[in-house]
Amino acid sequence: MVESLLDFLHIIFGQIDTTHYLVLSTIVFSIGVVGVLTRRNVIIILMSIELMLNSVNLNLVAFSDRLQDLSGQVFAVFVITVAAAEAAVGLGIVISLFRNKETVNVDQIDLMKG
Amino acid sequence: MEVFLFYTLAAILVVFAIFTVTARNPVRSALYLVSALLGMAGLFFLLKAEFVGAVQILVYVGGIMVLFLFVIMLVSVREVQGERRANRQWKTAVVLATVLSVELIFFVVGGADVFRTEAVKQGVITQIQTANTQNVGQMLYTNYLLPFEIASILLLVAMIGAVVLARKEL
Numbered sequence A: 001m002v003e004s005l006l007d008f009l010h011i012i013f014g015q016i017d018t019t020h021y022l023v024l025s026t027i028v029f030s031i032g033v034v035g036v037l038t039r040r041n042v043i044i045i046l047m048s049i050e051l052m053l054n055s056v057n058l059n060l061v062a063f064s065d066r067l068q069d070l071s072g073q074v075f076a077v078f079v080i081t082v083a084a085a086e087a088a089v090g091l092g093i094v095i096s097l098f099r100n101k102e103t104v105n106v107d108q109i110d111l112m113k114g
Numbered sequence B: 001m002e003v004f005l006f007y008t009l010a011a012i013l014v015v016f017a018i019f020t021v022t023a024r025n026p027v028r029s030a031l032y033l034v035s036a037l038l039g040m041a042g043l044f045f046l047l048k049a050e051f052v053g054a055v056q057i058l059v060y061v062g063g064i065m066v067l068f069l070f071v072i073m074l075v076s077v078r079e080v081q082g083e084r085r086a087n088r089q090w091k092t093a094v095v096l097a098t099v100l101s102v103e104l105i106f107f108v109v110g111g112a113d114v115f116r117t118e119a120v121k122q123g124v125i126t127q128i129q130t131a132n133t134q135n136v137g138q139m140l141y142t143n144y145l146l147p148f149e150i151a152s153i154l155l156l157v158a159m160i161g162a163v164v165l166a167r168k169e170l
Helices: A002-013 A018-038 A042-067 A071-101 B002-022 B026-046 B050-074 B090-110 B117-121 B132-141 B145-165
Strands: none
Touching: A018 A042, A018 B002, A018 B026, A018 B090, A042 A071, A042 B002, A042 B026, A042 B050, A071 B050, A071 B132, A071 B145, B002 B026, B026 B050, B050 B132, B132 B145
């Protein structure tokens, strides 16, 4: 029992592995999922999406480090590009929504709800 | 040292990510997200990806988050005391997200043997160790030239789309 606990601690605090980064990115991604699914404010939902995209970047860079291959980092740069485009368009939609509906709460935006 | 740095940055990242998702005020949420993204940039530096870390700070923290703050200012809705910040399905959502994260962590940890670092690192070209930015740039302009150009077109389209969407008469 004690030995397995020591083993566990050694794995956790021994050397930083790719798995550490993967678990961290999983946790951050899940926090982003919670944000997207539970919040009412559109802007905070967009920020949670940014969080999720960033956690995927962490995965890409961690694997780039492990495989000693730069493609992962190049793809991380592309993901950042797409995130920037997504943020610009998303915020444009938020502005035009606010102009028409005077609200940024998702449960009051039900124009297409039949 | 690496262990200490990793856990410090990971703690910063996770704590500020939780604050981002739970904060009541959108401005605070954005500032917490800035801190979380800086922690993430530190992790990129720790992984010897200096270029991605610098791009993260410049584009995310310097560009996207400023855009977010501007939009929050433009659409500033008055803070209503005691207004719900979560929507109606939040209980289901939390349960589903917990299930998802447990499942993902289970698979990642279960497959940890595949990700042992020592196995791969020796004997392979060390193009990451030296002049990271130069190598990433070279790769962008040779192997990934077409995606690079497509990304620039995507940015142009997104810019035009944002301008059109935010116009007065739509």
